[in-house]
Amino acid sequence: MGKNIITSWIDLQNELLCLKINSMYYKKVEAGRSIYYVFHPKFYPFLLLRLFVVFLNFFRFNSLLYQPYKIRSQKTFFSNQIKSSFLKNSFEFFFIFAGLRHFVKPSYEADYYNQRIKDVDLSFSKTDKPIVSIIIPVFNQVEYTRTCLKSIALNVSKKYEFEVIVIDDCSTDQTSEIIASLHGIVYKRNSENMGFLLSCVRGIEVSKGKYICLLNNDTIVLNNWLESLVETIEDDPNVGCVGSKLIYPYGLLQEAGGIIYSDGSGVNYGKYQNINYSKYNYKRNVDYCSGASLLFKKEDYTTIGGLDKRFEPAYYEDTDLCFSFRHLLGKEVVYQPLSTVVHFEGVSSGKRAKKGNIKSYQDINRIKFVEKWTSVLTESFAKCNVDIAAKKYLSTKKIMIVDSYLPIYDRESGSNRLFNLLKIFKNLGYHLIFIPHDSKIIEPYYSMLTSKMGIEVITKERGKFSFIQVLKTISKETNILWICRPNLNKKYNFLTRYNAKTKWIYDTIDLHYIRLLREFKLFPKKKLGRKINRIKRLEISLAKRADYTIAITTIEAETLASEGVKNIEIIPNIHVPYQGKKLPSFSNRENVCFIGGYNHKPNVDAALWLINEIMPLVWKINPRIKLYLLGNKPSPALLAYANENIIIPGFIEDVSEYFLTCKIFVAPLRYGAGMKGKIGQSLEYALPIITTDIGAEGMALTHNENILIANNAEDFANNILNLYENEFLWDKISKNSKQELSNYEPQKIEQLLAKIFN
Incomplete structure (x- = not known):
C-alpha cells in the first residue's frame, strides 16, 4: 500500500469521524441540550478515535495539517455561554481536537x-x-x-x-x-x-x-x-x-x-x-x-x-x-x-x-x-x-455515464464530444448520473455538470465500499449504462447485473489498439507490441458482450464488424458552426496554428514534426509566418522550443481569436485513431485545414475540395506555402468546410441516439 493511499485513507476516516461527532452533537444541541453534551459517555469511543487520528496527523510533518488547529485556537465560539476566560479557551481547545470545528471555515464567521x-x-x-x-x-x-x-x-x-x-x-x-x-x-x-x-x-x-x-x-x-x-x-x-x-x-x-x-x-x-x-x-x-x-x-x-x-x-x-x-x-x-x-x-x-x-x-x-x-x-x-x-421530480429514465474524469470540454476533443452527448441525453428527457473514475472535483467542470445542467456526479467521497454500494443501488433503476473506454468497461460492466433491463453501451472513444499499432509502426518496441495484442483482445471481447458498441467513424465500425462484433452504432464527434461575428477574409489573416492536449502522445509527435521538419522548410521561403501551438499542458521540453516564430501560450479558455485570425490550421498527425476533434473544431470556423490521412480519417473529407492532405514533411510544407498565397483555393476550401460540418451537428446525433435508446 503506497504512502498516498495510506494518507488518503487517514484523511477519509478523519472526515467520516468528524461528521459523526458533529452530527451527533449539534443535532442534540439544536434540540435544546447543553453545550456540555459532548461529555456524554456515548461520545467517548468516537473522541478516542478522533484523538488517535490527530496523533497520526502530527507525524505526517505537513504544516498545512496543523494550520486549522492554529487558526481555531485563536478564537472562541463561547462568548455568551461561558463567563470565565480560562474555561472559554479551554473548552474551545477541546472542541478543536474533538473535531467539532472541523467543518468551520473563516468565511462562516462575522470576524472574517x-x-x-x-x-x-x-x-x-x-x-x-x-x-x-x-x-x-x-x-x-x-x-x-x-x-x-x-x-x-x-x-x-x-x-x-x-x-x-x-x-x-x-x-x-x-x-x-x-x-x-x-x-x-x-x-x-x-x-x-x-x-x-x-x-x-x-x-x-x-x-x-x-x-x-x-x-x-x-x-x-x-x-x-x-x-x-x-x-x-x-x-x-x-x-x-x-x-x-x-x-x-x-x-x-x-x-x-x-x-x-x-x-x-x-x-x-x-x-x-x-x-x-x-x-x-x-x-x-x-x-x-x-x-x-x-x-x-x-x-x-x-x-x-x-x-x-x-x-x-x-x-x-x-x-x-x-x-x-x-x-x-x-x-x-x-x-x-x-x-x-x-x-x-x-x-x-x-x-x-x-x-x-x-x-x-x-x-x-x-x-x-x-x-x-x-x-x-x-x-x-x-x-x-x-x-x-428528494428525487420525486427527477425523470424516471436514467442514464449512468462512466468516464475516467469529468469532461474537461474546453481542453480535449474526447471530453468535448462527451459533454455534447450529455446535453443530448438531457434533451431526450433522461436524468444523468455521471461517474468520474478518478473521483476528482475539477472546477469549473464539476459546477457546469451539477449546478448548471442538473447532473448528479457520484464520487468516492465516503470511501470505495460506500461508493460501490451507491452504484449498485442506482443501477437497479438505470435504463442505460454508458461506459467510455475499454479499461472502464472492464471495471464497471458488473453493474448490469442489478437490472436485467439495463442497456450496456460501450463507447470506444476510439479503437485503442489501432492507435497503438500505428505508434508501433513509427516507434517499434517489443513491450508496445505485446500491449497491442492485449488491448485488441479486450476491446473485441467487450464489444461482443455489450448491448451496443459505439464507434466514432465508419472505418472503425467496419473494423469491429470484421472481428464479428454486432450491434455497432456510429456516434461521431459533435460540432456546431461558429455563430459569432463575420468571419475575416483571406487578406485579413496571417500565420498558422495547431491545437491539441499535450498529455496525448500523438499531439506531441505532431507538434515536434511541425517544429523540426515541416516549418523549417516553410521558413526558408517565408520566414514571416508564425506557428501557434495551442492547447493544454505543454511539457517543459515542448515549451523550450518557444521563440519569436513558435508561440506556445498554454491553455487558453477561449481560442476563437486564433481560429479567426490565423490563415491555416495544420494537423500533421502521424498516428492516432478515431475522429480528430481538432479537425472538426477548424471546420466550425471554416478555417482551411492541412492534415494527414490519419488526421482526416473518418470524416469523408476530400483533398483539394474541403481539405488538403499531405503525408510527408516536404508535401506538407509545400501545401502550407501554396495555400498561404492562393486566395482562390483558400476561399474554396473555406466555403466547402461549412457544408461538411452539417453531418456533425447536435440535431442529427440526437436523432441517432433517440433511435438507439428506444
Missing part, C-alpha cells in the same frame, strides 16, 4: 467580514434600475444584520445591479440608528410590529427590481450566492423560484431543498450532513426552498397574488409561495447548490416552539397549509425515505 470591511466603510451603490431587489426583514439583532450586509458587499459582484431593502419591524435595539445611516440602503421602519410575512410584503411593494430575493438577516451569503440564483432563473423560463443551499455556522448542511409530506410536515433534506456530499450538490426540482434565501420574478409573484396573509405572522409562507409557483403557474421550484448561505437560524424567532412565541406558528400554519393544498398533497406526498422523496 469585520476584518475586511470596517463599520464606517459599509455602503452600497445606489441604482435606479436594479435587476434584483434584496429584501431583508429585521427585528433586533443588529450585529447579525450588519454582518449579513457586509457579506453582501464583499461577496456579490457587479454582474447584476441590485438594491438592498431593509424592513425594520419595530426593532428596539440600535437597528434604526445603525442601518438607516448606511449609504445605499433602502431602509423602511414599520409603524407597528407586523411580523415577517407582512414585512416581506412591504419590502416587495417598494422594490424596483425585476427579481425579488428574500433574505433573512441572520445569514452570511458566500461567494456567487446571488449570481447563481439569477443565472438559474434567467437560463430557464420554466423556473418559478430558486433557493440556496443553507449551512449551519459550524459547517454542516442545514437544507438542500425542502420536502413536504401529505400531512404538511416538512423535512430539510440533508440536515446535519456533509455539505460536499454529491446527493446534495446538483440542481434539481424540489417541493420548496426556504425563504431564508429565495429568488423569484416580481411579475410571477404578482400573478399568483403575492404572499398569502393567512400565514401571518410567519412560517409556511415560503412553502405556500413555492407551491403557488408550481401548482398555479406551472413553474419549477429549483434548488441551486452553487448559491450558499450560512444561516444561524432562529436568531429572531427562537429554535423551538413555545407557547406564545413566533415559532409556535409553525404548527398552527401547517394546519392552514394542509387545508389549502389538500388536493395536491394527497397526490404524491406520502411519507417515504427522504432520499426517494
Whole structure:
C-alpha cells in the first residue's frame, strides 16, 4: 500500500469521524441540550478515535495539517455561554481536537467580514434600475444584520445591479440608528410590529427590481450566492423560484431543498450532513426552498397574488409561495447548490416552539397549509425515505455515464464530444448520473455538470465500499449504462447485473489498439507490441458482450464488424458552426496554428514534426509566418522550443481569436485513431485545414475540395506555402468546410441516439 493511499485513507476516516461527532452533537444541541453534551459517555469511543487520528496527523510533518488547529485556537465560539476566560479557551481547545470545528471555515464567521470591511466603510451603490431587489426583514439583532450586509458587499459582484431593502419591524435595539445611516440602503421602519410575512410584503411593494430575493438577516451569503440564483432563473423560463443551499455556522448542511409530506410536515433534506456530499450538490426540482434565501420574478409573484396573509405572522409562507409557483403557474421550484448561505437560524424567532412565541406558528400554519393544498398533497406526498422523496421530480429514465474524469470540454476533443452527448441525453428527457473514475472535483467542470445542467456526479467521497454500494443501488433503476473506454468497461460492466433491463453501451472513444499499432509502426518496441495484442483482445471481447458498441467513424465500425462484433452504432464527434461575428477574409489573416492536449502522445509527435521538419522548410521561403501551438499542458521540453516564430501560450479558455485570425490550421498527425476533434473544431470556423490521412480519417473529407492532405514533411510544407498565397483555393476550401460540418451537428446525433435508446 503506497504512502498516498495510506494518507488518503487517514484523511477519509478523519472526515467520516468528524461528521459523526458533529452530527451527533449539534443535532442534540439544536434540540435544546447543553453545550456540555459532548461529555456524554456515548461520545467517548468516537473522541478516542478522533484523538488517535490527530496523533497520526502530527507525524505526517505537513504544516498545512496543523494550520486549522492554529487558526481555531485563536478564537472562541463561547462568548455568551461561558463567563470565565480560562474555561472559554479551554473548552474551545477541546472542541478543536474533538473535531467539532472541523467543518468551520473563516468565511462562516462575522470576524472574517469585520476584518475586511470596517463599520464606517459599509455602503452600497445606489441604482435606479436594479435587476434584483434584496429584501431583508429585521427585528433586533443588529450585529447579525450588519454582518449579513457586509457579506453582501464583499461577496456579490457587479454582474447584476441590485438594491438592498431593509424592513425594520419595530426593532428596539440600535437597528434604526445603525442601518438607516448606511449609504445605499433602502431602509423602511414599520409603524407597528407586523411580523415577517407582512414585512416581506412591504419590502416587495417598494422594490424596483425585476427579481425579488428574500433574505433573512441572520445569514452570511458566500461567494456567487446571488449570481447563481439569477443565472438559474434567467437560463430557464420554466423556473418559478430558486433557493440556496443553507449551512449551519459550524459547517454542516442545514437544507438542500425542502420536502413536504401529505400531512404538511416538512423535512430539510440533508440536515446535519456533509455539505460536499454529491446527493446534495446538483440542481434539481424540489417541493420548496426556504425563504431564508429565495429568488423569484416580481411579475410571477404578482400573478399568483403575492404572499398569502393567512400565514401571518410567519412560517409556511415560503412553502405556500413555492407551491403557488408550481401548482398555479406551472413553474419549477429549483434548488441551486452553487448559491450558499450560512444561516444561524432562529436568531429572531427562537429554535423551538413555545407557547406564545413566533415559532409556535409553525404548527398552527401547517394546519392552514394542509387545508389549502389538500388536493395536491394527497397526490404524491406520502411519507417515504427522504432520499426517494428528494428525487420525486427527477425523470424516471436514467442514464449512468462512466468516464475516467469529468469532461474537461474546453481542453480535449474526447471530453468535448462527451459533454455534447450529455446535453443530448438531457434533451431526450433522461436524468444523468455521471461517474468520474478518478473521483476528482475539477472546477469549473464539476459546477457546469451539477449546478448548471442538473447532473448528479457520484464520487468516492465516503470511501470505495460506500461508493460501490451507491452504484449498485442506482443501477437497479438505470435504463442505460454508458461506459467510455475499454479499461472502464472492464471495471464497471458488473453493474448490469442489478437490472436485467439495463442497456450496456460501450463507447470506444476510439479503437485503442489501432492507435497503438500505428505508434508501433513509427516507434517499434517489443513491450508496445505485446500491449497491442492485449488491448485488441479486450476491446473485441467487450464489444461482443455489450448491448451496443459505439464507434466514432465508419472505418472503425467496419473494423469491429470484421472481428464479428454486432450491434455497432456510429456516434461521431459533435460540432456546431461558429455563430459569432463575420468571419475575416483571406487578406485579413496571417500565420498558422495547431491545437491539441499535450498529455496525448500523438499531439506531441505532431507538434515536434511541425517544429523540426515541416516549418523549417516553410521558413526558408517565408520566414514571416508564425506557428501557434495551442492547447493544454505543454511539457517543459515542448515549451523550450518557444521563440519569436513558435508561440506556445498554454491553455487558453477561449481560442476563437486564433481560429479567426490565423490563415491555416495544420494537423500533421502521424498516428492516432478515431475522429480528430481538432479537425472538426477548424471546420466550425471554416478555417482551411492541412492534415494527414490519419488526421482526416473518418470524416469523408476530400483533398483539394474541403481539405488538403499531405503525408510527408516536404508535401506538407509545400501545401502550407501554396495555400498561404492562393486566395482562390483558400476561399474554396473555406466555403466547402461549412457544408461538411452539417453531418456533425447536435440535431442529427440526437436523432441517432433517440433511435438507439428506444
